[in-house]
Amino acid sequence: MTSKERKRFCPVCKKESAWDGNPxxxxxxxxxxxxxxxxxASEEYRIAGEHRDPEHAENDEIxxxxx
Numbered sequence: 001m002t003s004k005e006r007k008r009f010c011p012v013c014k015k016e017s018a019w020d021g022n023p024x025x026x027x028x029x030x031x032x033x034x035x036x037x038x039x040x041a042s043e044e045y046r047i048a049g050e051h052r053d054p055e056h057a058e059n060d061e062i063x064x065x066x067x
Contacts, residue, residue, distance in 0.1 A: 012036050 006019040010028040012035050017028035027033040039045050 007016050008019050008026055009015070010017055010032050011026060012032035013028060015028050017025075019025055022028070024030050024033045027036060
């Protein structure tokens with residue numbers, strides 16, 4: 001690697017990997033990409049916000065547009 005190649009740390013395993021030409025970026029490998037996807041799917045990662053019941057979410061959206 002030349003000194004001009006950009007490198008980043010993989011958010012899963014923390015290994016340094018090339019950014020340019022890496023089809024899995026920001027991850028270092030497909031394995032890390034799949035691990036991250038699995039954490040989202042199992043709700044290990046969450047985005048902060050108000051909890052809404054999915055059954056009532058549609059009614060809430062309708063009520064918001066009527067106001």
